[in-house]
Amino acid sequence: MSYNVEKIHGCTMISGPVPVTDMVKLMAPPSDEHWILDPNLALKLGATLIFGPKDNLKRMAASAEVKARIHEHQSKLLDGVHVSDQAFAWLVGGERGKSSDSMFGFLTGVKVMQHGAHPVDAADFRRCRLLLEQVPEFNDRRQALTELSDVWGGLVAKWDDLCAMMDAEAPAWREKLGCASSTNQAIKQISTSRGQ
Template identity: 40%
Template sequence: MDMVKPRSPELSKGALDWLANGRRGSSSETIFTTLTGYEAIDPDEMDHPYDGPDFRRCRLMFEYCPELRSRIAEMASVSDEWRALAANWDALERTMDQEAADWRTQAVKTPITDFRIRQLLQEVATERREELDRMPKRLRKHQAAAH
């Protein structure tokens, strides 16, 4: 995974507050680590959101660190999954807002957001399989192991 060079070596007050008190998960920690350069998660454990609760924790991190929200597109360099999610982040936020306006104050059920995230991730997996199918057999094993 490529680390995006942080714009500033110092963390904002909001970032420090999130590190100390925020609802954290591997995907929100991945965003934070990638965009700030501060290791909030072991690089081997970095991941993307898989569902609404994961996505909610990312959004809560952005509530603490609004300076990072405007840089979500930079997450596309991390993985194909992040590329798909970052490209659709605004739409995912709108979906969550429509189905659970109180997402900031309590854990909520977000079946439409969950579905859309899983759909995006499935599209990435399908693209990856199709790409592997087009490769010569001798290269497939090596390429599949890389993902």
């Protein structure tokens, strides 16, 4: 197994598969620091993990060097697939997760992103909603997501209801404010009833 460790703006970026024994050593912060993971930034850079102090992660993500690397990595990921300017802007700057990446991959034909993950909670569903807001052309094709899995079929069938539920219980969901426990429960119920 081979992996690469890079230090950028006081953060650690790991690429490649990491043995658990190495992971424990790599992720041990100095006693005076609190480290957090940034899975969104890791997705954008094609890394396994990125972690560090919160302020350092913000500086890293905002740096011209990292923005250029994100742009380059996402361009390679597309592998010749043409997407709209809005879709590319989401790819390099949007909030991403496995389920929103799955939507993007399926709707654009970017094969490396089609892994079929579906939202498992309101946080995942939030990222999917943000994708549809930032790339409006995908909204017209949302029905096609039913081809991904039975769970996606259930989610698409209840999409508008789930959105209304989330809007009612967490009006500031775009800013990650509020609790969407009923939306969480409804999403889990759809997953369970569809066999996953």
